[in-house]
Amino acid sequence: MRKILYIFAACVLTACTNFLNVQPQGYVIPTTDEEFASVIETILRDIEGGEDEFIIGNMEKIIRLEGCADNLDANVKTGNNVPSYAGEEINSMQHKYRNAWPTVKDCNIVIENLEGRTGKTARGALSAAYAIKGAVYYNLIRDYCEPWDAGKESTQLGLPIVDRFDIEEMPARASLLETCQYAISLFDKALALDPQDKHFLFTEWVIKAFKAKMLFWMEDWDACEILCDDIMQNSGFRITPRAEYDAMINSEKAAKGEVIIRSHINDSSELDWYFSVVKKYLSSRPASAKFVRLFGDEPSKDVRYTSSLDRKRQNIKVTECKIRLSEILLMSAECACHKNRTDKALALVNQLRENRIEDVQPLTMATLPAVREGNLIKVDALGNDLTPLLQAIFDERQKELFIEGDRWFELKRNGRPEWWIVSNGLKYTTKEYLYTAPIYKTDVDINPEMKQNPGYEK
């Protein structure tokens, strides 16, 4: 009898070892600095291979953003595999919301385990984890939160703040103010670690550029202008001159000239065959006449025109997401304009034009073109009517950042204008609510505390 008892006990206790073995077969649970760094390196490999959609962005993101904006004219030709307008993207956007969070989860695991470690690899990976998480939040805020409305930011819906990895937690959405401040705090933590190691991509000036973009979205004109000026004066980057513009903007893989960071700098992606096809999609919808008219009577004198469009007005610009010094300059100009430092704003606009347009005459307050009647953007980020100077800044921005996924957010930031296109004989209107994409529907269904954005209730 005792023998049977021993055999039974042995069977029960042995069976428990498999039950308790939670380590996934074939995987390593990271413990060393290098193993945690490899979690970050996997994310960086996606950026370098052009697969990342949630940090720097990729061609897929550009197709979506440019398809939904007005630089390309869907009325003339819808094109192949380019969304006609934002309403088509509602469901793909809610799924993208879900797909962004695993990157936050990975960053949280690295942050929780590397905080306090002093090795060079640990500090580099930790800084990159903070910066990458901040960048994901920045992109989610722009896509899934309504634009900053000064005075209402404490009650506007932000995003769940996921500070620690906890699989059972279901946080509700914080306010827009809290979410933006959280993103800023992540960039500050990254900068406090003195990130200089280019291996981790997110070095000091890359992080400062992201922080400036976040401050710009928050309409913190003073802080943004100071940071932009710091980047322009101390980063070592210079506005790429006209003669070198085409080589810089149409570089297939390298980050040249004024490019601070960009996607797809190598062929490590398994999707490279797909990207080679995607490039042709954007060319299938021509630029709008309104956009072309921004280049004036002699568009060929502007290197941005000759480097971006062929004679059929089809895109020839390399389609990669990037942050460039020109964007930093234009943010500084707009900040100065909002703070009534018009001389500085105008000087910056002229500096950019000198580096883009052949034989250009500097603009003065007296020679700035009057505000056009047919502008889609009629008010600025504060809801005020456009001034000639602000219009000039917006025009340069629209030309400079064409096919870089910027225009959609410019429309969103400046009044969310409603407009329509006709596709397959039917009219589709980009209504105000469509500028803010829906968060993942299942999250809202499961968590009663999770609020959906207006316009998408049921």
Add this chain to the structure above:
Amino acid sequence: MKSRKIFHTFAVTALVAGICSCSYEEQPPKTTDSDSDYVLPAGEIPSAEETEIVNAARMEYEDATN
């Protein structure tokens, strides 16, 4: 007799523990009325004026690029 009691106690404990540990629900929680997609906005028939604007844009494009 004593060892039989121990055996029975052990067997009952193992059975109860086994049954209790089976309560883990592997399916994620779902609501019965949930649908994973939103209905996309419907298109409208453009007015004659709107159709005219579209045609003008196409004509302008053809003229400018041919």
